[in-house]
Amino acid sequence: xxxxxxxxxxxxxxxxxxxxxxxxxxxxxxxxxxxxxxxxxxxxxxxxxxxxxxxxxxxxxxxxxxxxxxxxxxxxxxxxxxxxxxxxxxxxxxxxxxxxxxxxxxxxxxxxxxxxxxxxxxxxxxxxxxxxxxxxxxxxxxxxxxxxxxxxxxxxxxxxxxxxxxxxxxxxxxxxxxxxxxxxxxxxxxxxxxxxxxxxxxxxxxxxxxxxxxxxxxxxxxxxxxxxxxxxxxxxxxxxxxxxxxxxxxxxxxxxxxxxxxxxxxxxxxxxxxxxxxxxxxxxxxxxxxxxxxxxxxxxxxxxxxxxxxxxxxxxxxxxxxxxxxxxxxxxxxxxxxxxxxxxxxxxxxxxxxxxxxxxxxxxxxxxxxxxxxxxxxxxxxxxxxxxxxxxxxxxxxxxxxxxxxxxxxxxxxxxxxxxxxxxxxxxxxxxxxxxxxxxxxxxxxxxxxxxxxxxxxxxxxxxxxxxxxxxxxxxxxxxxxxxxxxxxxxxxxxxxxxxxxxxxxxxxxxxxxxxxxxxxxxxxxxxxxxxxxxxxxxxxxxxxxxxxxxxxxxxxxxxxxxxxxxxxxxxxxxxxxxxxxxxxxxxxxxxxxxxxxxxxxxxxxxxxxxxxxxxxxxxxxxxxxxxxxxxxxxxxxxxxxxxxxxxxxxxxxxxxxxxxxxxxxxxxxxxxxxxxxxxxxxxxxxxxxxxxxxxxxxxxxxxxxxxxxxxxxxxxxxxx
Numbered sequence: 001x002x003x004x005x006x007x008x009x010x011x012x013x014x015x016x017x018x019x020x021x022x023x024x025x026x027x028x029x030x031x032x033x034x035x036x037x038x039x040x041x042x043x044x045x046x047x048x049x050x051x052x053x054x055x056x057x058x059x060x061x062x063x064x065x066x067x068x069x070x071x072x073x074x075x076x077x078x079x080x081x082x083x084x085x086x087x088x089x090x091x092x093x094x095x096x097x098x099x100x101x102x103x104x105x106x107x108x109x110x111x112x113x114x115x116x117x118x119x120x121x122x123x124x125x126x127x128x129x130x131x132x133x134x135x136x137x138x139x140x141x142x143x144x145x146x147x148x149x150x151x152x153x154x155x156x157x158x159x160x161x162x163x164x165x166x167x168x169x170x171x172x173x174x175x176x177x178x179x180x181x182x183x184x185x186x187x188x189x190x191x192x193x194x195x196x197x198x199x200x201x202x203x204x205x206x207x208x209x210x211x212x213x214x215x216x217x218x219x220x221x222x223x224x225x226x227x228x229x230x231x232x233x234x235x236x237x238x239x240x241x242x243x244x245x246x247x248x249x250x251x252x253x254x255x256x257x258x259x260x261x262x263x264x265x266x267x268x269x270x271x272x273x274x275x276x277x278x279x280x281x282x283x284x285x286x287x288x289x290x291x292x293x294x295x296x297x298x299x300x301x302x303x304x305x306x307x308x309x310x311x312x313x314x315x316x317x318x319x320x321x322x323x324x325x326x327x328x329x330x331x332x333x334x335x336x337x338x339x340x341x342x343x344x345x346x347x348x349x350x351x352x353x354x355x356x357x358x359x360x361x362x363x364x365x366x367x368x369x370x371x372x373x374x375x376x377x378x379x380x381x382x383x384x385x386x387x388x389x390x391x392x393x394x395x396x397x398x399x400x401x402x403x404x405x406x407x408x409x410x411x412x413x414x415x416x417x418x419x420x421x422x423x424x425x426x427x428x429x430x431x432x433x434x435x436x437x438x439x440x441x442x443x444x445x446x447x448x449x450x451x452x453x454x455x456x457x458x459x460x461x462x463x464x465x466x467x468x469x470x471x472x473x474x475x476x477x478x479x480x481x482x483x484x485x486x487x488x489x490x491x492x493x494x495x496x497x498x499x500x501x502x503x504x505x506x507x508x509x510x511x512x513x514x515x516x517x518x519x520x521x522x523x524x525x526x527x528x529x530x531x532x533x534x535x536x537x538x539x540x541x542x543x544x545x546x547x548x549x550x551x552x553x554x555x556x557x558x559x560x561x562x563x564x565x566x567x568x569x570x571x572x573x574x575x576x577x578x579x580x581x582x583x584x585x586x587x588x589x590x591x592x593x594x595x596x597x598x599x600x601x602x603x604x605x606x607x608x609x610x611x612x613x614x615x616x617x618x619x620x621x622x623x624x625x626x627x628x629x630x631x632x633x634x635x636x637x638x639x640x641x642x643x644x645x646x647x648x649x650x651x652x653x654x655x656x657x658x659x660x661x662x663x664x665x666x667x668x669x670x671x672x673x674x675x676x677x678x679x680x681x682x683x684x685x686x687x688x689x690x691x692x693x694x695x696x697x698x699x700x701x702x703x704x705x706x707x708x709x710x711x712x713x714x715x716x717x718x719x720x721x
Contacts, residue, residue, distance in 0.1 A: 003041035083113030147187025223707030240381035267360035357382035488669030496674035559657035
């Protein structure tokens with residue numbers, strides 16, 4: 001069995017030495033974490049190798065080297081790199097996800113290329129996938145891939161992790177392809193994010209775009225569960241914490257400290273990108289020196305900017321602006337003995353970074369938006385028995401874990417200035433105390449732990465989905481029910497109405513049965529061996545109007561009324577509704593667009609199917625809280641159903657009517673089908689050998705499951721043929 005990691009880039013570099021191409025490993029947090037993951041699975045990696053190679057002997061040699069290391073390349077043309085990578089991925093998804101909507105550059109050919117490349121990755125995966133394998137897809141470049149793979153292999157165990165922020169719904173809805181992207185992600189069994197904030201934004205988008213509910217952290221979709229969770233990514237803590245013990249690194253750190261002079265050092269390590277807020281932290285340092293001249297000559301900014309996409313005009317302009325600001329600060333404040341900004345526009349290797357982390361008094365990590373930001377964690381880990389202060393943007397994912405640091409709004413220059421002053425004046429004893437607390441966090445949530453946690457939960461979701469699949473009333477399960485049906489002499493069949501026989505309607509009054517459904521019910525009810533009951537929460541007048549002409553037993557308002565021998569019988573008197581209860585619900589309707597109240601003889605219902613999900617969630621909580629005291633006083637039950645809140649007599653439920661029917665006659669075949677929590681009341685009172693079937697989200701109260709309402713109708717139709 002294999003763990004197949006799929007990412008935009010393979011964790012390698014192809015270099016040219018002595019006129020020959022060679023494959024060498026590349027470094028990075030993701031590579032480190034997945035390489036150190038302890039698993040019995042054989043690890044494979046699918047991705048772009050980083051360059052375009054022409055067909056020929058050299059390409060064959062490179063492919064052989066990669067195959068030996070279980071790397072499977074997806075070769076992309078220069079045009080695909082421009083339109084898929086530079087285009088849709090980094091000119092649409094990246095700026096949108098980082099809240100820079102003015103930087104979005106949308107072209108239809110970008111989306112076409114994105115779909116095309118995701119298809120290429122899918123084809124490569126299908127070449128090596130086998131039953132029992134795990135697929136773990138990484139990041140925003142491949143958001144369509146989970147569903148593409150599932151379309152070919154429905155039972156595949158698929159995980160997806162999103163390494164950048166997931167934007168709020170108000171931004172995400174700007175994407176013309178928002179529905180396709182969400183459907184692509186929901187092809188995974190587990191969708192992971194760095195923080196619960198991104199998780200919440202994703203769930204909100206699923207609610208609003210696809211109209212799918214998320215119960216706790218699970219989305220129920222076509223008979224399977226998609227789990228959504230937060231997994232904060234870490235680093236290799238021991239590697240960073242122990243690195244300064246290396247004599248070479250220690251020596252380099254001492255040399256650097258001597259070169260920079262006897263000044264306090266503020267360190268910034270960023271990739272060239274507008275999301276990192278580089279110009280803002282330069283401005284903050286400049287303003288700090290203006291307002292606190294006593295620190296001129298005593299504190300310097302060491303700024304490391306790793307080159308990135310500087311051939312793109314937007315990044316080229318950013319680089320030029322940084323150069324100018326650094327020049328102006330140094331030109332204004334520098335002395336013969338002191339330079340306020342030491343600026344390095346190049347990549348620093350691991351040894352150089354550790355030396356910088358070790359000697360820096362302050363790390364200024366203030367991105368405008370960042371998925372996690374591992375620099376913050378690296379700095380904390382590298383501080384071995386040495387003081388230091390981390391100033392961290394509240395917009396970085398790491399801020400949700402490193403709460404002991406100085407948290408700032410990255411756009412508030414004054415707040416950053418104040419944090420710099422506080423950091424410079426903080427006693428060493430307090431610095432060490434805060435670092436120790438953060439090191440405890442970083443050392444426990446390592447990159448290896450992150451990978452283990454994700455794979456472990458992914459396997460757990462797969463086991464749950466396998467269990468759910470075993471409960472679906474198709475295949476062998478259907479044959480078992482069909483055989484029992486065919487051999488029975490007296491059958492009791494109890495069917496819910498809304499969500500079981502008919503789909504939910506935004507207007508409940510428009511959910512009348514179709515001619516095809518009426519024919520099906522007539523066929524079921526006229527069979528001499530069948531006693532068919534439609535048990536609904538609807539009022540008896542509506543059921544009579546829609547189904548009264550059929551020879552079907554009817555139960556209305558969750559069993560408060562039942563029809564027998566052509567007459568409606570009441571189990572209870574009509575309730576005179578308390579004005580307080582009606583006023584509470586009517587006020588909720590007034591404050592909640594698209595909701596409505598329904599007053600029955602024995603129940604009053606608030607419907608919110610058409611209400612915005614966020615507002616509905618708020619109003620549900622408010623309404624239940626408001627109803628609790630008056631309903632308790634009047635011995636009434638507040639019940640949450642499928643997009644409804646219902647107030648009714650607690651002694652009446654669907655199980656009461658089913659129990660009466662069971663006690664009335666002996667049946668050798670009993671079947672009940674329903675989709676709501678109200679239907680579970682009848683599941684509970686039926687004999688253990690009854691065929692209880694839950695439609696939609698599965699329930700432990702039912703023996704079997706049918707994932708959709710249409711499948712329920714198809715099931716009944718095939719049962720009678």
